[in-house]
Amino acid sequence: xxxxxxxxxxxxxxxxxxxxxxxxxxxxxxxxxxxxxxxxxxxxxxxxxxxxxxxxxxxxxxxxxxxxxxxxxxxxxxxxxxxxxxxxxxxxxxxxxxxxxxxxxxxxxxxxxxxxxxxxxxxxxxxxxxxxxxxxxxxxxxxxxxxxxxxxxx
Amino acid sequence: xxxxxxxxxxxxxxxxxxxxxxxxxxxxxxxxxxxxxxxxxxxxxxxxxxxxxxxxxxxxxxxxxxxxxxxxxxxxxxxxxxxxxxxxxxxxxxxxxxxxxxxxxxxxxxxxxxxxxxxxxxxxxxxxxxxxxxxxxxxx
Numbered sequence: 001x002x003x004x005x006x007x008x009x010x011x012x013x014x015x016x017x018x019x020x021x022x023x024x025x026x027x028x029x030x031x032x033x034x035x036x037x038x039x040x041x042x043x044x045x046x047x048x049x050x051x052x053x054x055x056x057x058x059x060x061x062x063x064x065x066x067x068x069x070x071x072x073x074x075x076x077x078x079x080x081x082x083x084x085x086x087x088x089x090x091x092x093x094x095x096x097x098x099x100x101x102x103x104x105x106x107x108x109x110x111x112x113x114x115x116x117x118x119x120x121x122x123x124x125x126x127x128x129x130x131x132x133x134x135x136x137x138x139x140x141x142x143x144x145x146x147x148x149x150x151x152x153x154x
Numbered sequence: 155x156x157x158x159x160x161x162x163x164x165x166x167x168x169x170x171x172x173x174x175x176x177x178x179x180x181x182x183x184x185x186x187x188x189x190x191x192x193x194x195x196x197x198x199x200x201x202x203x204x205x206x207x208x209x210x211x212x213x214x215x216x217x218x219x220x221x222x223x224x225x226x227x228x229x230x231x232x233x234x235x236x237x238x239x240x241x242x243x244x245x246x247x248x249x250x251x252x253x254x255x256x257x258x259x260x261x262x263x264x265x266x267x268x269x270x271x272x273x274x275x276x277x278x279x280x281x282x283x284x285x286x287x288x289x290x291x292x293x294x
Contacts, residue, residue: 036243039241039243060272064219064220064221065219065221067269068268068269068272069265070261133242134242135240
């Protein structure tokens with residue numbers, strides 16, 4: 001019993017550090033499929049509700065491409081993103097992303113969020129143009145566990 | 155033992171052909187639908203052309219979004235090769251020989267022609283363009 005309590009204490013104290021830069025993986029199949037068709041399905045905790053609302057309202061003109069969806073799947077994806085957005089999320093990393101925006105301009109790209117910028121300031125320009133990376137949207141090129149919400153491997 | 159192995163191999167072969175035959179049937183149904191639309195647009199229209207589909211696939215367009223001037227921007231010039239989205243994600247080859255499930259789900263077909271025709275051409279594709287495209291890719 002004492003052993004169990006010890007274990008529980010160890011686990012609970014270890015948790016905060018372990019939880020850092022870790023986001024809950026996406027649990028909605030429609031979100032994984034539709035967002036993931038063109039880019040990694042980014043965890044909704046990276047952006048606040050207001051950003052997701054705007055993105056999901058402007059899919060026909062989505063960062064230079066048409067990403068339209070019929071209304072039913074659009075709504076399902078939007079609901080999931082809004083419910084799990086950083087500013088309403090329990091995720092600590094998500095809250096940090098949302099908080100870093102403060103009163104600044106509303107980001108439409110995760111790469112515009114101040115916390116993202118800060119976390120990537122040491123990445124050299126050469127790395128971004130590497131053919132294996134190609135785009136800042138290609139998280140998995142460097143963060144192998146990104147699809148599972150693991151970003152600790154930098 | 156040997157009989158069992160042969161039976162298993164046979165079953166696997168039959169299953170493979172059954173699956174691709176099912177995919178073929180579904181693709182044919184989609185083509186039939188586009189053909190009837192094409193005939194509505196032009197009563198003298200007779201058949202889709204793989205040659206026209208090929209030219210359409212490789213053509214450079216000017217009416218769409220500047221970052222996506224051709225089908226080949228993302229799908230590459232080789233239909234059997236993997237493509238890449240502008241966001242860096244791999245796309246399964248567009249050729250049916252490489253990806254047998256291509257053009258078998260009417261909703262997916264509608265979604266992707268809807269998006270990509272608008273991105274590349276700045277308008278909807280005609281039924282003829284869509285039928286030609288699928289006909290070309292079915293032979294690739």
